[in-house]
Amino acid sequence: MITLRPADQRGEADLGWLNSQHTFSFASYYDPQHMGFSALRVINDDLVTPGAGFSTHGHRDMEIISYVQSGSITHKDSEGNIKVLSAGEFQLMSAGSGITHSEYNASDSEPLKFLQIWIQPNTLGGTPGYQQKHFGQNEGLTTIASPAGERRDEKRGEKGSGSESGGFELKQDATLSQLILAPKSELVYQIEPGRKLYIHQVAGQLSVEDKSLTPGDGAKITDMQAITLVNASNSQTTALIFDLP
Structure with a gap:
């Protein structure tokens, strides 16, 4: 949902x-x-x-x-x-x-x-x-903070994952990622069982399944196995994704 x-x-x-x-x-x-x-x-x-x-x-x-x-x-x-x-x-x-x-x-x-x-x-x-x-401006997902400060991008997105190391160590079973999508691109985010997501839109436009986000909008996501994130616009889009217990 x-x-x-x-x-x-x-x-x-x-x-x-x-x-x-x-x-x-x-x-x-x-x-x-x-x-x-x-x-x-x-x-x-x-x-x-x-x-x-x-x-x-x-x-x-x-x-x-x-x-x-x-x-x-x-x-x-x-x-x-x-x-x-x-x-x-x-x-x-x-x-x-x-x-x-x-x-x-x-x-x-x-x-x-x-x-x-x-x-x-x-x-x-x-x-x-x-x-x-x-953390730079790499397209795809960049892990900003996670329980052990590691990157887990490859598990999260099917396209455009980052590759650097060095995220913050967070005292919670949660991961904060920066999402950057180029114009006319998309990314599929896999959600582990029992996890929740919160997406905060920073810049540009983002479609989360059939929902549209503009700057300042947020989306709570529960009871889903994966979501497709689409930038259908002609400009880059940036969002923060919180993967939560």
Whole structure:
């Protein structure tokens, strides 16, 4: 079964310096029908004005992924990491037993657009961790994060799978993949028994079986053995695929 989560039905927070679209309940936005999906708890689509950002605050027992779509982030945390993330980069911060951090738009003139993603871990406590990488723009599937940090693309797609190694290590039985499809191309994603998928559309248009996704749209997929992902447009399309327990 495929259930759409349209972009224009998401929750919204407009704080002046921040405009955030919430796929799932977050902060002042509460919807009992959208509390998360499996271990996926948060997808916030954030637009931050120049020079503004999130002051120092704390987290624990959460796997927090940031994906920069445009602009750049200045990140500082209590583990001593001082980093800048540029457009196209991913970051995974494992909060573990507790971590504080801040995130600011690194530019005084350009807006920052990024996705903030929270995944609930299957182990609590432990030493906080930090991982950061640009995974490139290879067509097909690129594993961003998985339980052992390995790539499992060859099992997932029948066409266009990537080949590099070096995904993030995630403290959950889940895999996050970047999907890039060239114009007029498709990929068949095999789903293991008992698994669920969530697809978040980043850029371009994507058909998931008979459903169409545009930027910001999502799709919950349950009780299916495989799905066909089609880019019928004349432009490249990009999506994130969460393979969940």
